[in-house]
Amino acid sequence: MDRWIALAKSAFMEGERVYLRPFCMADFPDFLEMTQTKENARYIFPKGLTKEQAEYLLVHDWIKEPLGKWAIVEKSTQAFLGAIRLEAFKEKKASADLAYVIRRSAWNKGYASECVRLMSQKAFEEWQLKTLRIVTHRDNKASQKVAQKAGFHHHSSFKGSDRYTHRTEWYEVFRLERPR
Template identity: 45%
Template structure:
């Protein structure tokens, strides 16, 4: 089975506290509640988005090509908490980058770590990937902690262009290979 078929097969994933599922346009209001906050998630949404901007982002970045992108939903109350995704999937090299964000209101409750550990397991066991990377802004300590709690190791710091404002920023690269992975 190729990676795209496997991603389709695992479009709905259940963990202890979460449901990882495809986004739908019905998520528009909850997505806007996350992206339009006065204090948005600075590394994902550098400024609060309007409803129109939020809808555009939801459609073009999360709905248009849904394979490898999951909404993170609280299983108990069906609240949208954030997103986790495989980006820059390279089937030939069997590698991908992982990106995620969690609503600021529920930071520190382990949701991102739970979603990331689940995705890592599937990436190595079902999607047949052999390497995953996470790139964080150098000052995004919370995301770095999530990566490390999930078993990623810090590899290096580098400079690059910010995807939103094109300014040169410092980033940290974390990596996990299938050989590094251990199932708890």
């Protein structure tokens, strides 16, 4: 099956405590709060977003082209917890990067690990990917711990330009290969 068709069929996914669904404009108040929380914005979102910039980001980065992008919602309360996405697809290598952010109020509750495990299972079993990577800022120990708890192994380090600040940063790469 075509990978994009498979992704389209996975628009809604369910884990033990969360479900993943496409973003919608009703998510904007929670998305805005998440982008303006210093701890969340540090690694993921451009610094100093106005309300209008956050709305533009939500629509153009998450809603307009929804395949491979999901809002994370807690099943029991329907609360918005964060976002997860596949990016940097390499068709010939059947690989992609996995990126996620959990709002500060939901940290240290296992939601990120649950989502990464769910995405990894889908990536290998349904989307026919061979490799998943998680790239973290060197000092983002929490995301590195999430990657390791989900079975990813440290693969490499590199120095590169931050996509938003354009400052040179050190990054850590974690990889997970499809089980044979």
